Amino acid sequence: MLDITTQLTTNPKEKPAVDALGFGNYFTDHMFILDYTEGIGWHDGRIIPYQPISLDPSAMIFHYGQSVFEGLKAYVTVDNDILLFRPERNFARLNHSNDRLCIPKIDEEYALEALKQLVNVDREWVPNAPGTSLYIRPFIIATEEHLGVHPAKNYKFIIIMSPSGSYYKEGINPVKILVEQQFVRAVKGGTGEAKTGGNYASALKGQEIADREGYSQTLWLDGKENRYVEEVGSMNIFFKINGTVITPELNGSILPGITRDSMIQVLKSKNIPVEERRISIDEVVEAHHNGTLEEVFGTGTAAVISPVGELKYLEEKFTINKGEIGEVSQMLYDTLTGIQTGKVEDTFGWTIRL
């Protein structure tokens, strides 16, 4: 099981220009694949040249959505080392998602070793311009060739990597978000806390509505009462109200973000009050009306922090912090990206150096 074979490409690709990167458009020269076969388990881990996957049209991933994924980033330091940010948390969460989707668990240590070897093989692909990174996408798909509805007997665990610029075209500028009224992303008892394709497919319609109204993200309320704040776009959300930073507690329908967890720890280390609890949209509206809604921001691997400059709920539009990034948002962004790129001392022990 702990073997990983490596077959290097004989035909390396040309690397894209840094300013043409964007997000998720280009892929490195190699990928990692691990197969699962019922009765055998996970086997044949291998680093191979980046290449298409050939699947039977009856492969279950095309029909019943049994898939999970992760997202994390590697950065180059000024010393030309490569830093991974809390990758063990990604593989722990992948297994949590696996459990919800009835996918067999992976060996987390093995996956981390595979990731390190893959990054090393393609280390020249990690971009080093400010704001850029190597985005890493581990994912698992059901590959059994069968149309019955049941957990598949075969899977592929794959890691691909994409040199990426900033996620948001607007950069660190605050975005406008729309509170979604009609559609729901997730509900307690559903798959909201798992990182599975269906959650993202489900959210596209809300995003389409936001786009049409000129908003860049959707703010999702809970599926039961349509009242409590859950996520923004595909990020966790934080509100700074009267000096205290509040983020919705993990209730089963919210993704346990690794950036979210890191932000909470940074806030605590700076003695800034932070609460994980239910927060209703009414509380947010009231805080705005009485002048105590100081900052709003989303957190996620791709964006790190995305400040919210405007929020629309029903027919009312709120401008937050004059449409500018707030002090705490800026501090969190600087601290986290500083740790991730090796410019700020990692007192939390979050980074792995390659």
Added chain:
Amino acid sequence: MLDITTQLTTNPKEKPAVDALGFGNYFTDHMFILDYTEGIGWHDGRIIPYQPISLDPSAMIFHYGQSVFEGLKAYVTVDNDILLFRPERNFARLNHSNDRLCIPKIDEEYALEALKQLVNVDREWVPNAPGTSLYIRPFIIATEEHLGVHPAKNYKFIIIMSPSGSYYKEGINPVKILVEQQFVRAVKGGTGEAKTGGNYASALKGQEIADREGYSQTLWLDGKENRYVEEVGSMNIFFKINGTVITPELNGSILPGITRDSMIQVLKSKNIPVEERRISIDEVVEAHHNGTLEEVFGTGTAAVISPVGELKYLEEKFTINKGEIGEVSQMLYDTLTGIQTGKVEDTFGWTIRL
């Protein structure tokens, strides 16, 4: 657009023995593919030999679950004609699912024409033993090679076909179902009324629990109040209480089953009272306690009808109709399968003869 090219296989497969068929295990010699490219639309419809699909590992279907599908059956009549059952309804529903998942709509007439041509090409694959049929699976997957979360710019619409025996190993024998308490299949505002992979992936966990307790299907309650009956397994559900047949009304989180709709029409034609309305699990329990719960059955394309012989809710187990198939269930099964196979006159105009 209305062109369909046909490339016949030079290497036809051996047809499996009828008693080895099962469900969704074998596939015919040919498949239909139609591509979508942003700016061009759907194009290049073609019937080709059944073959693997090659996709980049960044293809969005592997990450964000943007997929929809349909299921329908073709039957051989005693005259060796082939009957399709309400196929236009499947393509209408596919477009409804497309809308929810932000997938561009297909031309329903064209899709039906493609389906007819494909079935004709593989007509020798339609099995003719009692209970067997050719299961047809149209599906659409997002193929754009990009890791950003947005509706894809490229798709494939594919039809594959599988000669199939009976869906349930138990045949027409009543099944035992377990009312799910912890997990939820869908919620209003989610994707429950669309036929998309994520709904099926989400439901696997409930099925796993049912399996473990010796039940063959999960009965799903609504996601908001955990009280109103929605579906059973991947079927719609009907209750006969005191002479009236009741099925949950289409509320946005229930799949609008074509078999469900057909059953309602058959019941009306036989002057059996039928109601589409909200029905709580408490009403079902009370009906059982006062002796008026006469029949329970699921409906779907694969099973047509699946009578429920036992239902477990919380710690209580109910035996329904002595664990036997009920009169109305049997009548509906005989009528629908009769129409589908050409043995009962199709007064509804549901079948298309090839």
